[in-house]
Amino acid sequence: MRKKLPLLLMAIMPLASFAQSAQSKVSVHPKKQAVTKQAKPHLLAAPVAYCTPALDCTDGDLISNVTFAGINNTTTCSPAGYGDYTSVSNTTTLLAGETYPIAVTVGDGWPNENVSVWIDYNKNDIFDASEFTYVGNVNTVSSGLTVTGNIPIATGTANGSYRMRVRVAADGANADDNTLACDEEQGYGETEDYTLIIGAPAPTGCLTATNGQYPAATFTPNCNGAVGNITTAAWLNEYSKVNVIAGTTYTFSTSVNTYFITIGNEAGTAVLASGTGSVTYTPTANGVVRFYSHLSSNCDGTSSSHTRSVKCGTPPPPPTACTDFKTPSNNRENGGFFGGDTAQRLAIDIPVGSTGFTVHGMEPIVAGDATSFSFKFYSNNAGLPGAEIATRTGIIQSSVVTGTAFGYDFKKYTVAFDSPIDFTANTTYWVEVTSDAVAWESTTVNRLGSPDVFNNSGTSGAWVAGTTDYVFNLACSSLLAVGDASNTKFSFYPNPVVDYLNISASTKVESVTVHNIAGQKMPVSAKLVNGKVDMSRLAPGIYIITTVLEGGKKESFKVVKK
Template sequence: MKTTFTLRKFFLPAFIAISSIGYSQYCTPDPLNCSVDDEIQNVTFAGINNNSGCGNDDGYSDFTATAAGNVVTGQTYTLTVTVGEGQGEVVAAYIDFNANNSFEESELIYVGATPGGTVSTTVLIPESAVTGATRMRVRNAFNGFEDPEETLYTDWGDGACIDVSIGFGETEDYTLNITAGTQCSGTPDIGAATASVTSVCGGTDFTVSAVVSGTAIGFSYQLQASTDGGTTWTNTGTANSTGTFTVSQSVATSYQVIATCVASNQTDTSASVAVAQNGIADCYCTPTATNPLNCEDGDIMTNVTFGALNNTTTCGENGYTNYSAAFDAVELTAGQTYPISVAVGPSGDGWLDESVGVWIDYNQDGSFDADEFTYVGTGLAETLTGNIVIPETALDGNTRMRVLVSATTAAAFNTTYACSPLTPTNNYGEIEDYVVNITNDLATGQFNNGLVGMYPNPAQDVVNFTVKNGVSLQSAEIYNITGQVVGKASFTSAAEGKMNISALSAGVYIVKLTTDQGSVSQRLVKK
């Protein structure tokens, strides 16, 4: 059984001093225990596709004689590593680019962190890399000290060699054959664009890639996006030399990449790839079997009362219950305040603090943002009460409400608890989801009855506003999904107006229009 420590090992600095001495050959990593789901299961990189497991008692496997990858300087490759479900895995790699038989901090590649599963990253082979055979080391470590994942392998010294966990993990070594790239000439021949996902939720990062095959180097790559099925293409972000781009989207989007040989100034455009947009209901984060909440020790909600909702509840599987289909939507009105009461359990281990919070997805983007959080209260074996203010900018219609209890003090409890346990060892609590129906009287009446109009929607460069005769348009404000004002315009007793939105990133925004008869809100999609 593994334990997560909050106190550091006091003997580590001395140990690091011994372990950091220079090596004439590659260091043998410290022994690790990979038999408790902290094993490396697969490494895929540049021709390597090695299925493995916890093969040795010391947690080290040398595959340099049996698994080799082939890379070219100046080119970019995807490194993918699958690890066991050890509930706190941090994966890194080292490549000895200068071929000095040592892994240096500058050669560290952070791959990713996961409770268990697959992580990946892109690796650019520097043009200065020494050609010939060299070594790549892949390491997985259980983050027992709960260090920041991206610095776990540097916080303790020589992360390529020492135990940076509490004795759990695995190390594997491979051979890489490095070939020098040659400068491009003429017209490039770029491959088809690929994406790391086929569909995605709004605000979730993913990668789009397309590169010129072969050993030539000296290319510049520009990503383009289209939200109208490929009719109109616009540059997204800045050009780079890797051909791999990290993006997010709020509507279904197609992507293509333009490759330019810098020396010849000739270009080629890749075949496009389409990424669909997931439905909002499929995008809300929830506790899972690999990262559950524990509500079996009294850290539970026994009743939630909000408007017409009065639900006596029990502990759900993985600490989560979705009541969205079990109850009618709670009727709410934008700009109004509503009381809520949540009864919390007694906590079986003597813990004295059960904190409750509520999130309502006001902008209907499939995630719970910081400005959608309401703190209800903290107590023990009692009913906690609070008030939820529905903002005037809330979108009209059904949306998700989340109620959460956590065995956490009032001072520590905040919006970061919205999805699941912050750490596998601090997972006492429960989540319940419901549906609310928000009516924005002004927005519904004025937009639906044609009193206020907005077009085009989606829009790319300019959005226009109109009002009926006898109504004066006074101002317009555009909010991003985090509630920040990203655009403003004022109008003087106007019957129409317009705003230039070309500088906004593609995504979903909320437009608040103010007239002499009140304010209205409506969703705007920026292409």
């Protein structure tokens, strides 16, 4: 039995027809001797598929080209004046209720070469009068003349394949006779049949699933423009169920771009869309679809593990303020390991907009306990980390458990940088986070900027784009944008401090406040006691000390608490 691996350890699919009869007719073609034919009796015949007219196109009463909806068929005189080109169909999509131009090039056998078209909409193997369109004629003797007109596709026509008959006849007296689709009486002309495809052709695909459904739950995409992994442990010949919303375009894909994808209805009885590697589908009603993956369109494949993903919607607008830079948790969906046997490294991007800002720390959510964090900052190089531009040591301020998954507590750590870093407007930065925690929580649902990147022994030391985003937010409190109290008439020591911080000034210190890196006020006495602030009960980390001196002057400075 296969083992599903939820935590990503590395980089992170009619009745009988009647024979036509007529009174004896005489051709009026001036170039040809009059031809008289005997009237045919009314015979009840067995059902046949479409009549085959017999005309004479050897004297130039012919069709030399038909151009219609992507059909561009150049021909010569067909045997007995009939050409079966039903293997030729339109490449332009035809829709019911719309009108499309047609051009038919005729010969020079007669100055009145009339062009007519029938489309068998009711599929009864008969070209009825109601299915007739008169295109037009030429009234001069010259080769290569083209008759143009328009063919309206009947309103309400169902999607599917239909036979179209195109007829040219040297018959000025019957220019618009809608009964001549099977004519053998007039004698001079040519008929050609084609296949029309109206509407989108029914898709083909694979609805077999020898490995059943996986996962058992129906996946609901978060349509924010990000790729959502339905499962990272999919097998071939298997399907997943996905909730869809009418009018929303969904892109279904597999991690192997040669795998064949089929989107079926919820019952698995009809193909809605199909393709290789990636398929786009827009449902017309809310509901559930099946997402199948196979090795090929032969509906084969067994147990090759891969990822089935779906994307919909548009990304949110880029963040503008420091506090907007965050990737929320998706209920501990997954995670990328720190270090390990593959020496894995993990990084995220910070696409700064039109306003720059200063960053004082980060709050990542990680799996397992952490005692250390460090940060490297890189320039952007074609969507990947480029040159290293800065490093910062992390000072853990606090942590809180956000939940448990995969056998680990997930914790949100508030980590201060040992010194702030300025991010310039209209610049993308990459931040690599290193920690002795087990893994960094990741999500396929929420997205900030580009997907995460990773670098491990399997990538030959190169940064590679993943398919998730790591969970974090930046620490941006304005309380941290302070100086270091360098005024010679004001001093403080020791720094770092363990228990008591000494403060001296040339004027009286009226009050003292202490805030942590997140801007929270600490429960410390507002008055100095013997020139000291008691910090013994505070957790290790970086704090901002603000003093108000006699006369209202303020001094603020940073202190590291061990």
